[in-house]
Amino acid sequence: xxxxSVCVSxxxxxxxxxxxxxxxxxxxxxxxxxxxPRGSLARALYEKQISDNYLDxxxxxxxYQCDLRQLPQDLAxxxxxxxxxxxxxxxxxxxEDKSDWxxxxxxxxxxxxxxxxxxxxxxxxxxxxxxxxxxxxxSQFLKLMNRNEAWRGVSLLDLGAGDGEVTACIxxxxxxxxxxxxxxTMQTVLQKRGYELLEIDxxxxxxxxxxxxxxxxxxxxxxxxxxxxxxxxxxEHGGRxxxxxxxxxxPYVETxxxxxxxxxTLPVTGDTFEQQVSSLINDVFVPAGFEVITWxxxxxxxxxxxxxxxxxxxxxxxxxxxxx
Numbered sequence: 001x002x003x004x005s006v007c008v009s010x011x012x013x014x015x016x017x018x019x020x021x022x023x024x025x026x027x028x029x030x031x032x033x034x035x036x037p038r039g040s041l042a043r044a045l046y047e048k049q050i051s052d053n054y055l056d057x058x059x060x061x062x063x064y065q066c067d068l069r070q071l072p073q074d075l076a077x078x079x080x081x082x083x084x085x086x087x088x089x090x091x092x093x094x095x096e097d098k099s100d101w102x103x104x105x106x107x108x109x110x111x112x113x114x115x116x117x118x119x120x121x122x123x124x125x126x127x128x129x130x131x132x133x134x135x136x137x138x139s140q141f142l143k144l145m146n147r148n149e150a151w152r153g154v155s156l157l158d159l160g161a162g163d164g165e166v167t168a169c170i171x172x173x174x175x176x177x178x179x180x181x182x183x184x185t186m187q188t189v190l191q192k193r194g195y196e197l198l199e200i201d202x203x204x205x206x207x208x209x210x211x212x213x214x215x216x217x218x219x220x221x222x223x224x225x226x227x228x229x230x231x232x233x234x235x236e237h238g239g240r241x242x243x244x245x246x247x248x249x250x251p252y253v254e255t256x257x258x259x260x261x262x263x264x265t266l267p268v269t270g271d272t273f274e275q276q277v278s279s280l281i282n283d284v285f286v287p288a289g290f291e292v293i294t295w296x297x298x299x300x301x302x303x304x305x306x307x308x309x310x311x312x313x314x315x316x317x318x319x320x321x322x323x324x
Contacts, residue, residue, distance in 0.1 A: 051308040052096070060084045063299040063312065070274035075281060080144055080296045087137035087169070088301075095303045095310040132165040134301040135215050135244055135315060141170045144294050144319050145240070157198070157209040157234070159227075160217045162186055164193045167213075171195075174211070178203070204230035208239070215244040216300060216315065219251045223264045228288040232322045241290065241320040246300055246313045247276045273297070277316050290320040 064083055068076040084092075142149065153174045158167040161179035163186055171177045179195045180203050181187050191197055198206065212231050218224040231241050249268040252260050267283045270276040281292055299312040 048307060048309075055096075055309060060299075063314075064297055066277075066297045067272075067274055070272060071278055075278060075292070075295075078292050078294050080294045082140055082143070082296050082298055085137050085139055087139065088134065091134040091301060092310055095301070098303060132163055132303050134169070135166050136169060136298060136317065138169055138173065140296075140298070141173075141242075144242075144296060144317065146294070153210050155207075155210045155236075157203065157212045158195075159203075159212065159214045159231075160220075161190055161195070163189050164195060166215060167195065168193070170213075178209070204234040207234075208236040209234055210236050210239050211242060212239070213242040215242070215317075216246055218243065218245055218266065219249060220254065222253050222262045224251075224262065224266050225264045225288065228284070228290070232289050235322050239322070240293065241322075242317070243285075243320060244300070244315050244317045245280060247273050247316050249276055249280075273314060273316070280316065281318070285318065285320060286323075289323050291323050293319045293321055295319065 061083065064081065066079060068079055071079075136144070139149075142151065145151070151173065155176045155178065156167075156171065156174040157178040157180075159180050161167045161181050162183075164179065167177065167179060167190075177195050178198050179190050180198050180200055181190055182200060187197055212235060214227070214231060218227065221227055231243075235241060249266065251262050251265065253262050254260070267279070268276055269279045269283070277295070281295075285292065295316060295318045298315050298317055300315040302311050304310045
């Protein structure tokens with residue numbers, strides 16, 4: 001999801017970031033150890049079975065762990081502990097089911113190889129209706145907002161909404177849902193879902209919004225500092241910005257530059273997840289005019305393919321308000 005909406009399982013993030021996949025030495029059954037497939041498809045299915053066996057036993061609580069001892073007390077106090085709730089597990093189960101559609105996955109691989117010559121990965125995913133993502137469930141969003149299930153909002157703007165799957169998780173809470181997206185293919189998908197599509201270069205000047213979500217966008221847009229300024233100016237008084245950032249921070253612009261580097265660089269420093277969280281807050285958000293209300297750690301999940309049922313990256317999600 002970004003102003004160049006991305007999918008973890010199929011685009012540059014697979015090769016350029018530390019996407020979490022099963023270790024090659026993960027435990028395997030005796031049958032899998034003794035079986036040696038010969039054909040390329042058989043090998044792919046064999047390796048996928050190993051991966052999926054690992055995913056079945058993987059401790060998903062690790063996705064949400066954070067060493068608060070590495071953080072100043074004020075930041076540690078703002079942390080909200082999450083876990084893999086029913087909506088998260090439902091997404092994983094759907095991803096596993098779709099990954100087992102072998103003929104569909106083969107078709108996707110062939111089409112992606114052909115269309116990749118003249119379409120972005122984002123547009124290909126939109127055309128194929130594949131690679132949907134998951135960041136926060138509705139209950140997780142309410143927990144971060146410190147609201148109960150009866151709470152309802154007036155307006156939500158989701159920047160870089162992709163295919164709208166992540167938007168759909170929290171959209172039922174709002175009377176009006178607005179979205180932006182660069183990919184023309186994804187724009188069509190969003191409009192079919194009934195969301196009001198706003199122009200990329202005008203959304204911040206049209207109206208004020210109660211909640212603006214910017215999920216995994218800052219590392220995929222050309223001018224992230226300008227985007228933060230626009231978000232701050234477009235928030236209603238007392239409004240909230242919901243911002244997710246993949247860590248370790250690794251900016252990459254999908255289109256418009258030959259080296260895929262953004263024009264503006266965010267000064268994110270630190271070697272660990274916790275150190276980079278602290279840097280994001282102190283070196284990026286506060287200078288941009290925001291204060292942190294709450295924050296959490298969750299997996300940035302994406303549907304898989306013939307290699308693996310699903311993929312994930314480590315996401316830091318922040319609920320911010322504008323400094324007055």
